[in-house]
Amino acid sequence: MKIVCIGGGPAGLYFGLLMKMRNPAHDITVVERNKPYDTFGWGVVFSDATMDNMRQWDPVTAAEIEQAFNHWDDIELGFKGEVIRSGGHGFVGIGRKKLLNILQARCEQLGVKLVFETDVESDTDYPDADLIIASDGINSRIRTKYAEVFKPDLVVRPNRFIWLGTNKLFDAFTFLFEKTEHGWFQAHIYKFDEKTTTFIVECPESVWLAHGLDKADQDQSIAFCEQLFASNLQGAKLMTNARHLRGSAWLNFQRVKCEQWSLYNGRSHVVLMGDAVHTAHFAIGSGTKLAIEDAIELTRLFGEMGDGPDQIPHVLERYQTLRNVDVLRLQNAAWNAMEWFEVCGTRYCDQLDAPQFMYSMLTRSQRISHENLRLRDANWLGGYERWFAERAGMQLADGEAAPPPMFTPYTVRGLRLKNRVVVSPMAQYSAVDGVAGDYHLVHLGARAMGGAGLVFCEMTCVSPEARITEACPGLYRPDHVQAFKRIVDWVHANTDAKFALQLGHAGAKASTRVPWEGIDQPLESGNWPIVSASPQQYLEGISQVSRAMTRADMDEVKAQFVAATRAAADIGVDWLELHCAHGYLLSSFISPLTNRRDDEYGGSLANRLRYPLEVFAAMRAVWPQQRPMSVRISAHDWVEGGITPADAVEIARAFKAAGADLIDCSSGQVSKKEKPVYGRMFQTPFADRIRQEAGIATIAVGAISEADHVNSIIAAGRADLCAVARPHLANPAWTLSEAAKIGYTALAWPKQYRSGKQQMEANFQREKAQAAMAALSPVRAAEA
Template identity: 80%
Template sequence: MKIVCIGGGPAGLYFALLMKRQNAGHDITVVERNKPYDTFGWGVVFSDATMDNMRQWDAATAREIEQAFNHWDDIELRFKGRSIRSGGHGFVGIGRKKLLNILQARCEELGVKLVFETEAKSDADYPDADLVIASDGINSRIRTLHQDIFKPDIVTRPNRFIWLGTKKLYDAFTFDFQRTEHGWFQAHIYKFDDQTTTFIVECPEHVWLAHGLDQADQEESIAFCEKIFADTLQGEPLMTNARHLRGSAWLNFQRVVCEQWWLQNAHGRHVVLMGDAVHTAHFAIGSGTKLAIEDAIELTRQFQLLGDGPEHITEVLTTYQEARRIETLRLQNAAWNAMEWFEVCGERYCDQFEPEQFMYSMLTRSQRISHENLRLRDSAWLEGYERWLSERAGVRIAPEQKAPPPMFTPYAVRGVTLKNRIVVSPMAQYSAVEGVPGDFHLVHLGARAMGGAGLVFAEMTCVSPEGRITPGCPGLYTDEQGHAFARIADWIHTHTDAKFGIQIGHAGAKASTRVAWEGADQPLVSGNWAIMSASPQQYLAGVSQVSRAMTHADMDTVKAHFVAATRRADAAGADWLELHCAHGYLLSGFISPLTNQRQDEYGGSLENRLRYPLEVFAAVRAAWPQDKPISVRISAHDWVEGGITPSDAVDIAKAFKAAGADMIDCSSGQVSKQEQPVYGRMFQTPFADRIRQEAGIPTIAVGAISEADHANSILAAGRADLCAVARPHLANPAWTLTEAAKIGYTLVAWPKQYRSGKAQMESLFAREKAAQAPTEKA
């Protein structure tokens, strides 16, 4: 084949040499605009795993890189006058110029043609090429020419950064955070050869502007950074690539994602994007070069598997795109998480966190490194952090003992202390008769209380017959219902050390529907009752009943119903109360602009839309004992244009905090069928994290939390105070006890009747873990 690589970066050069090595008969040319052996930039970083991959595909190149690279395992944090270090992280650093020079030399050795000082303007400049590799960088001219096919999604991020260097050498990947009168700056620092270190300085746009750096020239910017990081630099100056201003100017990162990666041009030849031209990953996890190298490897692999003649190109590129898309998106998502962490850390974490927790939060910022993965990397550091965290939760630990995992630390609020941080989330069971919970509920909730969770919630319990979602939903509007709940509460308190919570709510426009297994959200076949909400609403267009708008008299009546239900919950012996203001039910319907179109004082602005839910909350709080906590469940994101956003959720949380709420239970969605949520593991945790830090109120994280590693990572990073687990508790009532055994935490207490099974389960998981060792670091 005749192959032309436009752009002599890592992707183009490495693909060229791999394909030439695979088949010396290929005619391969790399076209580069710079001079021979001349490039810009400081150091680049990629992982040990990428290095292993390179050894398999071209050992000669890998050996050359290994002789030039700097390898380190440690990450060091410099923060608030402290230095904290953690090991086992495995990075490779090498000068960008050195890396490219090695790749250029290897290309020449193998017979790849290198054409320098040539600006390729179009793939049409090479009409006789069977394949054109557009590896021409983030501002790819080829991608722009065919943007209608490639469909790039380019997002410019708000932080400013400047890419510098210094002769001061560091023996760890170092992160330095410094506060100024206008906000926080952070430096990403790593040595890439025996003389030079990369020094990237980053800050939010508003901090950059407040310091007048938008008006500063190159020398002034460098002098400013030297002053801010004087303690770290210890007298060494910062340097810039003066000949290449793009390497030294303050920049905004651009995230690039392309829908399509390849095409056939007007000449019938194939063009494929590679490296930064098709995807970018933020330097916060150092994965840009990794993505470029692994693009080259995967495309070569597909030619090796499917055939490296022109007749196979279409099949190869189709398979290549699908093979790389999943891994690329995974890495881009991790890089996005890390990037967002650095964008908000100054306002969200730097002031609030002590250095120990800040270090943990930083290490787990991408969500690719979990709690147990940190244990694999540096068990001594993690055990020290667990001890620090436990002591702050009031746990006394003997010197010879290990601290409990974060999920097994107690949590106290008002007069209630939970034995651990795991909550059985309220989950509708649709099994009550006339609103009365029966034997099913006793067994269901009792089993989960015995299963090890610190707090067990009953499902949403309705404050009136009309407020039920379905005829099978429980209520607290009669004394009989109250007595039935008292039976459950008494059983839980007698036989377990779990606390019992009741969530009260009113279904609003989502009331009078069938039980889930007969048609979720579908109106009853017969016997429907009249429904009401903030504004006239039909939840399922053309299907659901149309609710009427509540009058002020209705609002007074429903508020009284909430108060009566609250008093019955207290009389029943509930330890914890939650007010349901989420998922499109009545109070949520007032909060969301998608469902509240009122023209009176209860509609319009967020302040007005919150007025009635806050009135209800105030009445409930007054009726609920002061020594018992109340949480509020909210939909922190409607996932619909024009609906509630995470920013709104912070304001909602602040309002409930001011009214006396103890905690915000952070769910999302289910307000509109037009929603387009983005699912994934722990996908709602960022809402709990943001609300906790910005509204200054404890939070419950919920949503796709399915294993101890998830919960421990969330809690240890300070992203939430409790973790609510729903579906896994349906599958396994003893989820908490099972997860303790999985991670080897044997100090958790089991019900005395079941203790004979404890050692067996722990032994089983220990054998499984031993059989899987050693486990690679992620």
């Protein structure tokens, strides 16, 4: 094949040399606009895993890079006068110029033609090429020319950064945070050769503008940064190698993501590679990694599928399909890390102490979990767990190991939970005429014995009309009260879990069938009238149409909530939650998607909150002061024009002012037009933001399925409690099982089950040992 790589960065050079190694008969040219052996930029970073990949594909190049790179394991934080260091992270740093020079020399050794000082205008400049690699960077001309085909999604991020260097050497990947009168700055610092260090300074746009840096030239900006970080630089100067730029050297990061990666221009196949097709924020140092691994994967597929011209379209289609999975995973992680740095000044820097700030920073991408940190640096994590446990009120003896964060106690008002695990309220649709019967006693009792600190009953309705289905439990008749008292008494007598009740009204989503007979479908007969903030039909053309509540309706429903609250208090419920989420009655007032009123209960968010706050205040007034109350909200409607996470912060502030102790942070289920973005712990960012910005404790929910998730969330301060739903349906003793799985043996089991404890722990330890042995030696594992 005749191959032309437009752009002599890591992607184009590495792909060129790999394909030339694979088949010396290929005619390969790399075209670069800069001079020979000249480039701009300071150091680049990639992981040990990428180096392992390079060793497999071209040991010669890998060996040369290894001789030139700087390797370090430690991450160091300088924050609020403290210095904290954690090890075992595994990074490789090398000067960008040095890396490209190595790749250029290797290309020449293999016979790849290098053309310099040539600014390519178009792919059609090479009409005889079979394959054109458009590795022409973040501002790719080729991508711009064919934008209708590639469909790039370009997002300019709000923070400003300046990429500098210094001759002061650092022996760890260092993060520095400094506060000014206008806000926080951070520096990302890593050494890349024997005498030079990359020094990236970043801040929010508002802070940048407040300091007048938009009007500063490069020299003035450098002087500002030298003064800002003077205590750490200790007289060392900051440098730029971007003297060719005019005006400010401060940049905004651009996230690039393309829907299509390749095309046929009538003569040649063209494929984007590297920054031209995808970018990843420098917060996790992945741009070079992505470029190198792009080159490896495309080369691998040509080897697997054949590298003749006829195979090119099939290879490129397969390339995008396979490569996009890894790229999106890494871009998502980089996005999380980037967002953390964008908001840390307003969300974490002032709110968190240095140890927890360090933990939050290390886990910012959600790729590094609690147990992964233990593998990296068990001593550091053990010290942090001790710090966290003592902050939670535990008194540990000298040398005593602290429990994992999920097993620390949590105290709110006069209630102390033994751990941070909550059995989430999950509708069971098994009540008879509103009565929670034997099924609920067994269901809730089993989960109370399963190790969780707090067990929620499903949403319990305050009137017959408030029920979602005819099989939903209620708390509006004396027999309902007695049924719940039986459950509460049993839980208190037989377990050390606390019992919580969630009170709600289904509103426009009431009078439907049980899910296994048709989820959200209206009853075939016997439907009752339904009410909501405004007339609405949840399932268009199918559901009943709700009637807008009158003031008399509001008074009646509020009285029903108060009566149910009194009943819950009388029978000893430990914790009460008001359901204001998922499109049910009170949620329908809050969301602009469902509230179209033109009175004092509609319009602005403050007006839309008026009635839910009335109900909450009336409940709080009769609920015992020593017992907690939480509110479940939909923190994101996932529909344009609906509730946003920013709105959720204001909603949380309003309920906090009314006396709420925690916000239970769910999302969605308000409109069938919703388009949620799912993933592990996908709703935790809502709990995190509300906790930090509204200053109220939160409960995280949603795709939290293992101890690692809970420990990471609690330890980082992203939430105070974690509500685990579906895993508790599959395993009532989920909490006990997860403790055994991670090797935490200090957790007490019910006395009736203790004989199973050691066996479960031993089984998990055996599985771990076998997995470790298999990783080292398949033969030894088979023998074992």
